[in-house]
Amino acid sequence: MKAELAQQHSLLDLAGLDAELSRLAHRATHLPEQQRYQELENQQRAVADRIAVLALGLEDLDAQVAKLESEVDAVRKREDRDRGLLDSGSISDSKQLEELQHELGTLERRQASLEDSLLDVMERREELATEQAGEQAALDAVDADLASARQARDVALAEVEQARTDTTARRTELAAGVDAELFALYERQRTASGIGAGRLMGGRCGACRIELDRGELARITAAPADEVLRCGECGAILLRLTDS
Numbered sequence: 001m002k003a004e005l006a007q008q009h010s011l012l013d014l015a016g017l018d019a020e021l022s023r024l025a026h027r028a029t030h031l032p033e034q035q036r037y038q039e040l041e042n043q044q045r046a047v048a049d050r051i052a053v054l055a056l057g058l059e060d061l062d063a064q065v066a067k068l069e070s071e072v073d074a075v076r077k078r079e080d081r082d083r084g085l086l087d088s089g090s091i092s093d094s095k096q097l098e099e100l101q102h103e104l105g106t107l108e109r110r111q112a113s114l115e116d117s118l119l120d121v122m123e124r125r126e127e128l129a130t131e132q133a134g135e136q137a138a139l140d141a142v143d144a145d146l147a148s149a150r151q152a153r154d155v156a157l158a159e160v161e162q163a164r165t166d167t168t169a170r171r172t173e174l175a176a177g178v179d180a181e182l183f184a185l186y187e188r189q190r191t192a193s194g195i196g197a198g199r200l201m202g203g204r205c206g207a208c209r210i211e212l213d214r215g216e217l218a219r220i221t222a223a224p225a226d227e228v229l230r231c232g233e234c235g236a237i238l239l240r241l242t243d244s
């Protein structure tokens with residue numbers, strides 16, 4: 001196949017645009033702004049999970065407080081009743097009096113023990129509530145960071161998309177000027193190996209970067225300038241062009 005030098009130059013420009021499109025495609029899926037956004041999303045989920053666990057803990061402690069309070073209340077009522085009986089002087093039997101006093105003593109100890117437990121639970125509840133408030137503040141901060149990270153991500157993505165649109169338009173324009181057969185060869189090669197054409201530089205193929213052997217180089221040098229050559233290693237269209 002033959003191709004005028006101008007056509008070969010167009011092919012080189014096309015390869016440049018395709019390389020740029022590959023870079024942009026990679027950039028779109030590896031945006032640091034997207035990574036930052038995902039990190040914050042993970043943080044948000046972790047904090048929200050901790051808050052949910054703390055809320056369950058608080059619910060449990062609230063139930064314990066309610067139970068202990070009702071127990072304290074019941075013991076107190078029983079004490080009041082016993083004390084009322086003692087004070088009324090209605091019981092004269094000494095054995096009955098002794099039993100009543102014994103029960104009152106037991107109730108007082110029970111009440112003291114319940115109140116200690118209640119205090120412990122309430123202290124624990126206070127700790128959890130403080131912890132929860134801290135986590136809530138952390139969540140609010142992450143939410144704010146996440147909102148600005150989302151915005152930064154969207155801006156970066158829009159920039160990449162704009163560049164892709166522009167580059168694709170330039171490519172379409174350029175491709176329209178390339179000989180159909182040459183373009184088809186370029187596209188086949190690009191589909192096969194990722195790079196359609198490369199410039200021969202310093203004895204290396206610009207597509208695969210492999211150094212060509214002396215025999216190959218001699219064959220290439222001897223070929224007419226408009227001869228379409230392929231790299232023996234990667235198959236890319238090998239362009240012998242000087243900057244002009």
Ligand SMILES: [Zn+2]
Binds near residue numbers: 205233234235
């Ligand atoms: Zn090659």
